[in-house]
Amino acid sequence: MKSDKISEAVVRRLPVYLRFLNELHTREIATVSSQELGQKLDLNPAQIRKDLAYFGDFGRKGIGYDVPYLIEKIRHILKLDQPLNVALVGAGNLGHALSNYNAYLQDTMKITAIFDSYKPKVGQKINSLVVQPMEELGSTIREQGIRIAIITVPEFEAQNVADTLVESGIEAILNFAPVILKTPSNIRIHAADFTTDLQSLAYYLQDGKEESEHEKQ
Amino acid sequence: MKSDKISEAVVRRLPVYLRFLNELHTREIATVSSQELGQKLDLNPAQIRKDLAYFGDFGRKGIGYDVPYLIEKIRHILKLDQPLNVALVGAGNLGHALSNYNAYLQDTMKITAIFDSYKPKVGQKINSLVVQPMEELGSTIREQGIRIAIITVPEFEAQNVADTLVESGIEAILNFAPVILKTPSNIRIHAADFTTDLQSLAYYLQDGKEESEHEKQ
DNA sequence: TAGATTGTTAATCGATTAACAATC
């Protein structure tokens, strides 16, 4: 296949494939079929083959996919085969927590700068990074060539932070604040708001447990 | 419209509507149109009308939606109009961070119990909750009528924790661990893994910035 | 009454899945 415009759904599955492939690699499994992948990841094998075929012919008919080779390919597609510095804005509990995850981020992707507007926070050390004041956001982003930022500030600050990030040339934002950020269309934003996640989960609870009366359907 | 089977995409938008409606309510705005909602939330107005119409006729032609009334309705649909206790399993940095968000969770939804398997953690106080040992998971879930759990344990523990939660009668899980959990089909699971989020963001970075050579397309 | 806006049907668009020839 190759090319076409790739849908976001496809792109979002690639890291999931990658994660499992890495596990297979650790277990020294050399080859995997779309069938096996699908079973493990709860996906249709045809979908997996189609997803991968958007980017190239990575498999071998009758055999399956070579694990190390496919890892290399997906890492390249996701640009995880080059150094990628990430900025974290908001050094509260959540920011602190996320800064621990560098190890899960595929060696080349790394949180390399942390910012906070709250003066007493500035200068504190979090996992060997010194919290910087917001005033240094622009210059640090440019100096370190940071292209992705994570927003973990309170909701009322989030839009301001996003504006500053955009001005500083950031290309993509992962937003944990519970607001819809307005940014130019060339900036990629993912919402990572767990409160809306939890609230939508509540919908699926069985009816009539904590309740008492009528309530049919 | 009413009934039909509601798609997950629809359910996931409801909390977003609710959040903005609450903001309007605070600003004492009494009425809102699908047009205005769509503009603020970056959604098609027809989609919003259709989403809401699945659950009832909440609007008034020529007028729009009454804000307090729609809030009440959405809260009911999402079961956020009844007390809903949530368990948090994993009292590490991330669990600690999430436990601060009770305020954002709509008064009736609340994290009311925290568990950790690491003995020195047990007994510590986190936001007025005492960390409990894993052994008490089942009994506390039953006693408190907990129906939703959040998993913030390391990946290698996550499946075990999920199994225990399922045995204890939990109905829905929000999983922050970077693994695909296997559970019975009647258990609702949402993945909230920010590492895959970040990795998929990298895909959208402009090509040829940090790189040097060829690399066409 | 004229203008606004809903709820809903029909049209469109896009994503998932099935099926199968190609081939290892």
Next chain:
DNA sequence: TAGATTGTTAATCGATTAACAATC
């Protein structure tokens, strides 16, 4: 050669959007 599994086309399914009659 027989069995397995890919890449891809076609079929299906589902979600989004447009359009508009109903009506406040």
